[in-house]
Every structure is written in C-alpha cells, then in structure tokens.
Amino acid sequence: MSKDRFQGHDYYQIDDLLTDEQKLIRDTVRAWVKQEVTPIIEDYAQRAEFPKHLLKGLAEIGAFGPYIPVEYGGQGLDQITYGLIMQEIERGDSGIRSTASVQSSLVMYPIYKYGSEEQRRKYLPKLATGELMGCFGLTEPDSGSDPGSMITNIKDKGDHYLLNGAKMWISNAPFADIAVVWAKNDEGKIRGIIVERGMEGFTTPETHDKWSLRASATGELVFDNVRVPKENLLPNVEGLKGPLGCLNSARYGIAWGVIGAAMDCYDSALRYSKERVQFGKPLAGFQLQQKKLAEMITEITKAQLLCWRLGVLRNEDRATPGQISMAKRNNVNMAIEIAREARQIHGGMGITGEYPIMRHMMNLESVITYEGTHDIHLLITGMDITGENAFK
C-alpha cells in the first residue's frame, strides 16, 4: 500500500467537545495505527492472515477493555475514549478493530458484568494485557438473528456441566484461549459459561475463503461432550439479556469504529480527487465529484455527532438499546456507502491494494451484518417507536 497520509476530519470542530486526554489517546492510537497497522495490513488481508504480532501493541495502547476498572487490569476510561480507540483502529482495518471489540465488549465485559469476583480476578487482568485472548459464542448455524432458537446446551452433571453444540462466525476463535459461550441449561434458560482451550471435546476449526475481514481470524466453536467446571458458569445473568448486554457495548464500539473506515475512504478520495487531473483540471473541480465528497463529509459529521452524544449518554448510563441500534445501523450504512462512492472516485486504482478503499468496502459487508443486521436494527427502532413487535 502507498504511504499512509491520513489525517483526521473534523468539520464541526467536535474536538472542542473532547477532553485533552481523549484527544491524546485518540492521536496516540492514530500514530500507532500509522506505524504498525497500515504498512502491513494490505499484505495480510491479501494473504487472508491475521497479524497476530499486533496483539501486544493493541494491549499497550489500551484497546483491550479500556473501560474496565483499573483494579481488574483495565484503564477505567470513559465510553467516548473507548469509541475513539475503536474509530482509530478501524481506520486501519475493521478486522483488527473486531479483535479489539470482541476482547473488550464480548469477553471482558460479560466477565466483569456477569462474572463472579473469582472469575474477574482470574481472567480480566490477563485479557487486558493480551496474555489471554477471548472469543464470544452466540451465533449458531441455524440461529443468527434469532438467538433464542439456539440449540447449544449445558447439562448439569453434579460436579460439572456437559456442553454440546456448535457456534459459527466467531471472530478470534482460531487462536482464542477462552470462549464466553451462551448455551441453554436444563430448564431451557440461556446461560453464559467460560470454556477454555484444551478442554476435551472443544475444537475451533477456522473459516476460510472469506471475501471480507480477511485480516481477521474467524472460526467455529464445536463442543462435543465438553466437561466444563461449574465455577466457569457466569453466575449473575440469565436469559437473552446476557448476550444482548454484551452486544450493546460492542455495537456502540462499532458505531464509532466505522467512522474510522469512512474517514479513511473520504480522506483518500479527497486527496486523490485533488491530485488526479482529467480534461485539464483535478477531479475535485467537477461537480459530480464534489457532490460525492460533500455528501461524504456531511454524513461523517452527522455520524460523529451521533456517536459523541451516544457516548455522553452511555457515560451517564442512560443510553437505550434502541439508541445504540440507531447509531450502529446509521453509521455502518454511512461507511459502506462512502466506501462505494470513494471507490468510484479512485477509478480503477480503487480496486487495487494501493489504496485501502476496496478492503474497507469488503470489510464493511461483514460489519453491516454482524452484531445485529442492518434490517434487524431497523426493527429494533421500529419496535421502540411504535410498541409493535415486527420480528415475527
């Protein structure tokens, strides 16, 4: 890939709403991404390999559990800072951001929120440093948007649980040391349980031939009569609200993250349109191209304001799942539309690995589907404003 000349875009001076520390952390992660991620990411994506060597650096810049309290190895940071970290990492690549999202919101968050004190002390500090990596098992081959239909189950065997079933589309699965798995108990209630690599009957086959998130490791979790100690059950939650609570946190991070991907596409398109001359003047001087660029920065600005306000609400513990759905849906769609338009501005160059556009565009096809599809989030908003359930 050509040299990373990215600079952030802040059309409405939203930086004025951030603290010096939030800006310092944002700029630090941006510098780290420029130094460590963008020089290598295209190559890893082309080869469909996860750059595992980045895990240590991700931990050092605070990407793993930034809002988890310091006593458990996190940084105790606020939600806007968490969002800014996700934004900058996804500016590099959605796959790397996915790894950080999963570790923070889908592994550390449930252990912190629903786990016992022993579980918190045992796992969280090692997850924060990246010494342990985790994954999250909810989706199944026949259970996607309807997680309540899952068939993975745990049977109480007195001194342990016997776990059976399979999960798929699991980010980090191929290398994860632990998995937070959601399964139905003998009463049919959904419970969370921590499964560790090495437990007999637990395997994580990798999913190959993806056209999206190619620099991220995706796999399945297969449980064939896995004996899981009883102390690995998350004691403080029961039912779908467990996994949905985690998803609220992750979706919030995604709403911020995709602003990074959108800004990268816009930034590249803006620069390219100023440098590329056709018919005797830069592309940027043509009305059709200006329309694309002006609409891009408008949509990015709206997305930034949406996220900032949502961050304030989350800091005050007032954000509703409906508000989070709106931000996730709007912002991912915004980013994917910008990636597509930016691809057009780049002409043929836009399909090459010289520019990040096509990689972002393909990544966002996953992001618009995972953690609640584009359509499902619409139904969440619809139900929220009408009181009518249109899911079934």
Added chain:
Amino acid sequence: MKILVCISQVPDTTTKISFVDNDTRFNEDKVQYIVNPYDEWYALVRALELKETLGGNVTIITVGTSAVDAVIRKALAIGADDAVRIDMDPSDAFSVAKSIADYATGKGYDIILAGKETIDYNGSEVPGMIAALLNLPFIALGSKLDIEGNSAVVEVELDGGIEVIKTTLPAVISAAKGMAEARIPNMRGIMAARTKNIEVIPGTASALVGVKKFTLPNAKSAVKLIDPDNMDQLVELLHSEAKVI
C-alpha cells in the same frame, strides 16, 4: 543524570497559516497544536534513553499559558518525570531563554536538551541563549549523543561528513534528526501522566523584540511543461520567468 528538556508547542504540520491584527499575529483559530517534533522525537526521547541506562530524572520545561498543558501531558505520557510551565506568552527567544535559564540556575542539571529549532518560527535561538546565560558549553545540531564519564560526546552532521564533539558536563545540546527514534506513548504512560506534577512559575524576563508584520509567501504557480523538442523556449523561460540562469 539530571536532565532538563525544553519543549515547545507548534501548530500541526497540516495547519493552514493566516494572520490577524493587521498581519502582526498568527491566527490560532481552528489550529491544532503538537509538541515540536525536534523536541519530542529527538531531545525528549534521547533524554529518556539516557535516564533508562544511567538512572536519574527527566524534567520538561515549556513557556506558555495553560493552553499548552495538552502538549505537556503528551510529553509526560511519553515518559518525562515531571514538568515546569513558565506562565507567560513566549513572544521572543530572549524572554523564553532567560526565563528557562533563571529557572535552571542552581538546580544542578547535567544536561539541558532542546530541539534544534521549532518548526513554526524556526529561530534556533533559544538553546544557544540558555547556554550563554548559564555560562555553559553549547553544542548545536547533535544527531548522536552519548555520555562518557562526566562528558558528553556529540556527533554533528556536516555537509558530507560528521564532526564528533566532546564537552564536559553540564552542557546545553540541541537535537537534530537521528539523535533518537520517535516513541508513541502507551496507555500506561498516558495514565501515569495524569498524576505527574506540573509546576507553574512566572516568567522572569520581557520580550526584547516584537513582530512588525508577517507576509505569506507567494502561492506556488502551476508547473509549466515544455516540449522536449523546444529547448529554446525552456532556456528563454529559465532566463525571463524563473530567472535562474
């Protein structure tokens, strides 16, 4: 090893430059500030490396109002132990150098480091003035700095060669590219910076010189392409327009 590193805030390199007040003052509206790269990447990082191998303490010092606290926090996040802010407008090199020299007097610093210049006004004056005011040896433009006993050995790049200079400590040294590799702070450093002390003291000198007027350079004109078969036109333009031959 007790080291004082002078840092300055400068506009981000992508800033669009303009002036206000009848072109006598830089327009700070919408400007993002960063730590002057020569101060941060080379002077500060080399100071931290020396502390890591020899032990000691690294203090950063800057001149400015509370608006510069953000760049101070960044320098502390990279690893400086504490900070001093001289609370005044840094309007000329002398008032800055004199205030820093007055602060440093009697504090026992082994080395005072600064970037070779700031990337906004490019004056390159402050480190030399500090040395003169403190009656200390001064080495400018060091691209390598090592400590041997009670001496500093500094490499300075010359046109086509290298000069190696040795001086006894204490000394003032200005840092050029090559003295160290830039460091990105980590989260541990950012968190630690929250509680590091910033001592705020008043300035001790007034400006001796002031800006009368700023003028922007002429806008760059478009490139003219000359047909390779038309060398006469090229020579004519080099004479009449570019005026380089």
